Amino acid sequence: MIRMIRATASMVLIILMATAAAAETPVERGRYLVEAVLACGNCHSPRTPPEMTIIPGKELSGGRSVDTPAFKVTPGNITQDKKTGIGDWTADELKAFLRLGVRPNGVPIAPAIACQSDQGANTLRSRRCCCVLVDSAGDRKRS
Numbered sequence: 001m002i003r004m005i006r007a008t009a010s011m012v013l014i015i016l017m018a019t020a021a022a023a024e025t026p027v028e029r030g031r032y033l034v035e036a037v038l039a040c041g042n043c044h045s046p047r048t049p050p051e052m053t054i055i056p057g058k059e060l061s062g063g064r065s066v067d068t069p070a071f072k073v074t075p076g077n078i079t080q081d082k083k084t085g086i087g088d089w090t091a092d093e094l095k096a097f098l099r100l101g102v103r104p105n106g107v108p109i110a111p112a113i114a115c116q117s118d119q120g121a122n123t124l125r126s127r128r129c130c131c132v133l134v135d136s137a138g139d140r141k142r143s
């Protein structure tokens with residue numbers, strides 16, 4: 001009898017955990033992936049020296065340029081700001097960019113960075129969630 005109660009309790013627990021996971025919205029999933037797993041803001045958020053902390057309220061609005069003899073790249077503003085960000089991109093264009101590394105205007109991302117576009121965002125669900133989060137990131141101006 002105790003065994004049956006234990007088995008039932010375990011099943012209930014498993015069902016509850018599965019329900020909790022399913023209750024996560026695409027935006028919540030996207031936030032988790034963008035902030036904790038893929039860390040898009042590591043490159044795409046502006047920072048203040050000397051501590052180099054991300055400027056609050058400016059997350060994802062564009063990061064520091066990396067200038068080397070081999071290449072120079074600047075992580076763009078990936079918020080919805082229409083002038084300095086990617087507010088004109090459709091969700092499908094952003095999804096295609098994350099998969100293929102090519103912007104809607106046909107310009108490919110710099111080879112040194114290209115792996116980033118597919119490395120972490122390698123499942124359809126991840127890509128969709130990133131897009132949702134980037135869509136919901138508001139329209140911060142590049143500082």
Ligand code: HEC
Nearest residue numbers: 038039040043073074075076077078109110113116121130
């Ligand atoms: C290692 C640093 C780094 C990380 C992490 C990173 N990016 Fe980038 N990203 C860049 C750089 C640098 C560029 C510009 C490359 C170039 O000049 O071709 C860029 C370009 C882009 C662009 C094109 C912007 C434009 O204005 O043309 C988008 C969109 C983008 N990244 C989205 C993302 C998303 C979403 C994530 C997280 C899944 C992410 N990036 C993670 C460095 C990074």
